[in-house]
Amino acid sequence: MSSPIAWPEGGAVTPEWAQRLASSLEANTRGGDPPSSLARVFPRATHDALFDACGAILESEPTLLKLEPGPGVRVVVVGDTHGQLHDALKLIRLAGEPSPTNWFVFNGDFVDRGAWGAELFAVAMAWKVAAPRHVFLLRGNHECEFCTEVYGYKRELQVKYGKAAGNALWRKFTRVGAALPLAAQIGAKTLVLHGGLFRGRPRPKNKGAKKKLGAKFKRLAAAADAANADGTLSPGTLADLAAASKGGPDPDGEGAAQIAGDVLWSDPAGPDEGVPNEGMIPNENRGIGTMFGVAATGTFLRENGLALVLRSHEGPDAREDRAGMDPMKSGFSVDHEIEGVGKLCTVFSAPDYPQFVEEGEGRHENDASFVVLEDATEWAEPKPVRFAAERPRPRSRPYYDVTVGGSDEEGPDGELARAVKRDEDEKEARAGGEGEEGEEDPANEDPANEDPANEDPANEDPSSGASGEGGAPRVRAS
Numbered sequence: 001m002s003s004p005i006a007w008p009e010g011g012a013v014t015p016e017w018a019q020r021l022a023s024s025l026e027a028n029t030r031g032g033d034p035p036s037s038l039a040r041v042f043p044r045a046t047h048d049a050l051f052d053a054c055g056a057i058l059e060s061e062p063t064l065l066k067l068e069p070g071p072g073v074r075v076v077v078v079g080d081t082h083g084q085l086h087d088a089l090k091l092i093r094l095a096g097e098p099s100p101t102n103w104f105v106f107n108g109d110f111v112d113r114g115a116w117g118a119e120l121f122a123v124a125m126a127w128k129v130a131a132p133r134h135v136f137l138l139r140g141n142h143e144c145e146f147c148t149e150v151y152g153y154k155r156e157l158q159v160k161y162g163k164a165a166g167n168a169l170w171r172k173f174t175r176v177g178a179a180l181p182l183a184a185q186i187g188a189k190t191l192v193l194h195g196g197l198f199r200g201r202p203r204p205k206n207k208g209a210k211k212k213l214g215a216k217f218k219r220l221a222a223a224a225d226a227a228n229a230d231g232t233l234s235p236g237t238l239a240d241l242a243a244a245s246k247g248g249p250d251p252d253g254e255g256a257a258q259i260a261g262d263v264l265w266s267d268p269a270g271p272d273e274g275v276p277n278e279g280m281i282p283n284e285n286r287g288i289g290t291m292f293g294v295a296a297t298g299t300f301l302r303e304n305g306l307a308l309v310l311r312s313h314e315g316p317d318a319r320e321d322r323a324g325m326d327p328m329k330s331g332f333s334v335d336h337e338i339e340g341v342g343k344l345c346t347v348f349s350a351p352d353y354p355q356f357v358e359e360g361e362g363r364h365e366n367d368a369s370f371v372v373l374e375d376a377t378e379w380a381e382p383k384p385v386r387f388a389a390e391r392p393r394p395r396s397r398p399y400y401d402v403t404v405g406g407s408d409e410e411g412p413d414g415e416l417a418r419a420v421k422r423d424e425d426e427k428e429a430r431a432g433g434e435g436e437e438g439e440e441d442p443a444n445e446d447p448a449n450e451d452p453a454n455e456d457p458a459n460e461d462p463s464s465g466a467s468g469e470g471g472a473p474r475v476r477a478s
């Protein structure tokens with residue numbers, strides 16, 4: 001049993017401290033203790049201090065990071081990791097730890113779905129604080145209030161720390177999430193962001209018209225939601241992105257959070273998906289963000305002098321019903337390629353994802369990848385490195401209802417969001433008006449808090465082999 005991890009004297013977080021944190025957290029998941037043992041190993045005060053230190057650094061960073069790695073520096077780009085701690089630590093072992101010549105850009109979706117989002121995001125924050133100029137954390141669509149209430153991270157904190165402390169930690173998380181930059185430009189030619197292209201303001205056809213209309217044009221343009229005459233949208237520019245808000249605690253894609261909503265939720269379209277070739281359209285699959293065709297990617301690359309857009313956001317579940325799109329079994333795909341201009345690629349870093357599948361559904365058994373960008377190719381030619389899931393994965397239970405949404409098909413304004421809100425409101429009403437900072441023991445209401453040792457072995461899917469986790473955890477309605 002290891003001793004609790006203390007915040008370093010004077011807040012001097014070093015790479016050694018980050019390494020020790022990672023190995024202690026990993027060891028704790030393998031010790032057979034219940035999830036609530038995290039509060040002893042990684043005390044709330046240390047977790048709080050890490051959120052505060054990391055948040056202060058992120059708040060000083062702009063919406064669009066401009067990274068200039070020097071000669072000989074390579075950049076590792078990590079896609080979605082979703083609480084799969086053991087896989088993420090394997091990735092860092094394979095890629096080599098962050099250093100002045102081995103930079104990391106984590107492209108969001110650290111938490112939710114997987115059982116160790118608290119541990120995984122803590123390790124990422126520790127590396128950020130230890131090496132702020134060589135490690136960069138970008139925002140994913142899950143780093144917000146809405147997703148973490150639906151897909152498990154909030155409940156995970158409540159189970160591991162108790163309800164009151166868990167809620168307080170979650171509040172800190174939402175502030176850190178809102179401070180995460182939306183994108184990183186690496187060198188001149190590469191842009192890394194979580195979801196995809198974002199709409200800009202409609203641009204006037206000729207400069208004379210703009211001069212005459214002035215402020216009135218700007219108002220009209222805003223009211224038109226950047227729609228072109230044919231109803232499609234036009235991609236925005238790097239200048240639009242640099243000037244945009246990071247989106248606040250819960251980017252809903254409206255008003256000042258429009259660009260954030262698009263960056264975090266958008267998807268590239270395949271050639272057979274009915275997206276007008278030149279344009280972008282609202283993303284009906286997800287209810288937020290855009291879908292954009294290959295020609296829109298070409299326009300965006302040309303107008304911004306880029307050769308590569310590297311995004312994440314889609315794993316094998318999101319690609320199940322996507323005509324003509326790579327099924328993401330390797331963790332990397334080239335989605336749009338424009339001869340002589342450049343390409344848009346997806347990197348996804350959670351193997352054997354999602355960790356918990358609905359009863360009766362098969363596992364994807366996907367590999368994952370991270371991407372290496374090198375000085376010799378101006379960081380614009382992605383080298384994917386493929387890896388399999390770390391085995392064995394400790395047994396755990398999900399912290400969310402795995403029957404909601406096969407992939408993140410819904411954003412914060414959909415029917416799902418309304419249902420969750422209703423559910424929360426009813427719970428609060430039943431609790432006699434007691435707010436979420438209440439002290440009741442979550443063990444009384446939370447199936448995720450059961451000691452895994454008491455798990456009924458009949459629930460386990462023997463086909464999941466050495467994972468020991470059970471391929472199909474029983475879903476319980478609350």
Ligand SMILES: [Mn+2]
Nearest residue numbers: 109140141313
């Ligand atoms: Mn995502």
